[in-house]
Amino acid sequence: MDSSANQLMNRPILASIHTAAFRHNLRRIRELAPQSKIWSVIKAKAYGHTLEAALAGLESTDGFAILDIQDAQWLRAHGWQGRILLLEGIFQKEVLSLAEELKCDLVVHSELQVQWLEAYQGSSEHGLSIFLKLNSGMNRLGLRPTEYRTAFHRLHAAGYRMHHMTHFANADRVDRLPSVGEQMECFQEAIAGLEAPTSLANSAAILWHRNTLGDWIRPGILLYGVSPTGIYADIVRSDFQAVMHLRSEIIDIQEIKKGEHIGYGGRYEAPEDMRIGVVAGGYADGYPRHAADGTPVWIEAAGDDGVGVICPIAGQVSMDMITVDLRNAPNARVGSLVELWGNEIPVDDVAQMSGTIGYELLCALASRVPVKVI
């Protein structure tokens, strides 16, 4: 689809993806963990940012971590020669030969996968590389310590190149169980005496649990310039940049009388006579329907000088439209640029006003929104 042609006749909403911000964020992560190699996590279409943009912006990574093997095919077809990790391994044993052909590293998290690998007669020349996943307390995927040690020996004996891996449930908070400390203890015990490189740290652990870095870190949300806690203040001093900017325009303005109601359910009642801006963007674009009155949007004041003001949304987000209180923006008019999230409005702030985290909003960007990689 020719997105520039679309922009001429489309609703004005557009997501721009800034590869320079990707490069900056990856550099920052290297500074935080100079001894570790980096799996850049780009599953879910690079958290909504597109594989194309991720490959362009993150080409100096050591490897890409993904979920769907099609993404490995895409990366190889587009020239990526570094490593690729399949984060949940394979879902059918028939896919093993394709994974080997694509030179993928495989996560192994279940007894069934161990059996598939034991039975597999691959090309002995290359030899698959395995990240064996320990369930150290997350209780989602992974083998329990005893099974883990057995599986390690079995796969090692079968000739695979082994790595140790686990995942933290609460690296972003200190008040929940299991703690990072507990999980680390479990991990150290489970791998004792089994020599192999390690991979533990997600974004939150890279920032706040510096004893967990290990040989391979796995940054996800930080690459996109978003906070692992869901609270932007937690990373504001860490110098990360928003990669996705979601912008649109005011398509209509309503003059509302005091006491009138706005939108579905009439949730917002005008406290005085005021102007309401209607922005092209709604939950079918990926903007959260949960967003409360007061969720900030940024509106360019005038011209292209990048000066603008923050205005609060007013009324229930609809499928295709957002209504905004324009009392802070007396110069706003039909056609004024609006940022829904990005540089001026951290996606974390929108998420917080919607009871979720930035991850969900980025991934939920709808396919009908044109994307421009810059």
Place this chain on the structure above:
Amino acid sequence: MDSSANQLMNRPILASIHTAAFRHNLRRIRELAPQSKIWSVIKAKAYGHTLEAALAGLESTDGFAILDIQDAQWLRAHGWQGRILLLEGIFQKEVLSLAEELKCDLVVHSELQVQWLEAYQGSSEHGLSIFLKLNSGMNRLGLRPTEYRTAFHRLHAAGYRMHHMTHFANADRVDRLPSVGEQMECFQEAIAGLEAPTSLANSAAILWHRNTLGDWIRPGILLYGVSPTGIYADIVRSDFQAVMHLRSEIIDIQEIKKGEHIGYGGRYEAPEDMRIGVVAGGYADGYPRHAADGTPVWIEAAGDDGVGVICPIAGQVSMDMITVDLRNAPNARVGSLVELWGNEIPVDDVAQMSGTIGYELLCALASRVPVKVI
């Protein structure tokens, strides 16, 4: 993309779209409003169901109502010769000639659009058809009564074929302002003496405000078998069928001890020793991260006989995985079929447990989920 090949190597999640259910639902709507013509609202890629499926299942509609003019191009390219309504009209005046070429009906909701049309020198032969939109209290898009009457006269004088249109804020509830009655009164007053066909009723009005049907109804969510109120009980006796079935499989099972925690934040604590099923599906697929513990999923009991049990989710939904309490499903195993929503689990029930409405979930189906039109 060849989705059958994908299914062989993919994660097992799949959305199937049932065109027979589309046909059934459209027939039911005709029974409810036999005197009215039907605009089938298929914006937002047919609420996530794909235009392809909508065209196949809803071909006996009188017209399709959409948002993006590209969708009109797609419909014409795929043989649709009936009417097409652009629900927000055009966003740039340069697009008028394309809209005319595609024989679109246009909503006109702002003074700016009125000016564009007055200035437009189209092919007089065809003559554009206009649905002039009144703001009767929704306070989102539309002209106020006085402007409305003037705009009607101006566009009528310019030779356009005129229709009256408005949109209800609260057809799905009786406890909010403005009421349907208030909006109807405003509408009747605004159009008094201006002869033209009318279009007012959305899905909720078709069901519950039978005095508002007018000449063209505009069903959206009902076409998809989902409740306009967000509560499935409200339509359960009205005989609509779910069009989208979102299904996946159990990819792993964890044996959990009493007191252990599941997933991010450790939200769920096991009340006894139990099995937890890990389902391939998460918020990056469009399943809501908000879903509370207890949100139902359906798990096939054994074999392909369609018998199954309801199990509650247990633990925070992750980006790619959902964890489920398997105590109701002692026979569940890796590979068991899971319905996230569809026939067995109304999407409304998932939405309710997530603080939203079915509309949002359907539209949020992620592009990484393979879709099969049946």
